[in-house]
Amino acid sequence: MPDAIRIVTAVILDASQRVLVVRKQGSHTFIQPGGKREPGETALQTLARELHEELGIGLQAASALRLGLFEADAVNEAGHRVQGEAFLVHVEGTPQAQAEIAELAWIPLQPPHGVTLAPLSARHILPAARAALEQAGHPL
Helix, strand or coil: CCCCEEEEEEEEECCCCEEEEEEECCCCCEECCEEECCCCCCHHHHHHHHHHHHHCCEEEEEEEEEEEEEEEECCCCCCCEEEEEEEEEEEECCCCCCCCEEEEEEEECCCCCCCCECHHHHHHHHHHHHHHHHHCCCCC
16 A cells, blocks of 8 residues: 555634545545645645645644644545644634635534534544543633
C-alpha cells in the first residue's frame, strides 16, 4: 500500500459548540478543513494557508491545541490512507466555501452528526476534540 497522505486538519467550534466540516467538490463526504503540507511548512503554517485558501478565514495560531496524529482510509483518494495531524483552533472571520470546497456545515460535536463524515473525523478527530474539551472543563 502506498504511503499515507499527510494532512493537517482543524477543529473549529462556533458559540454553540458545533464543529465546522467541509465537503469538496465531487465528494459526498464531509471532512475537517485543512490540507496537505507543502515542503518546508510547519503544521500550523499549512493550516493557516489552507484555512485562508479554502474558507477565507485567519488562523489564530496561538490558540492551537494539538489533538494528535490519526490515520484512517482516505475518502477522496481510493486505495489510500490519510494521516492527519489535528488541532483545535480559533479563527478570525466568517468561513465561506472557496476553492475546491463545495459546501460547509456546522454539525454537533456528538453523534449523530447529520452528515456523512470521513472515518478520520468520525472515529478519531471529533472524539479527540470531545475528550480535550471535557478535560479542559468545557460543557458539551
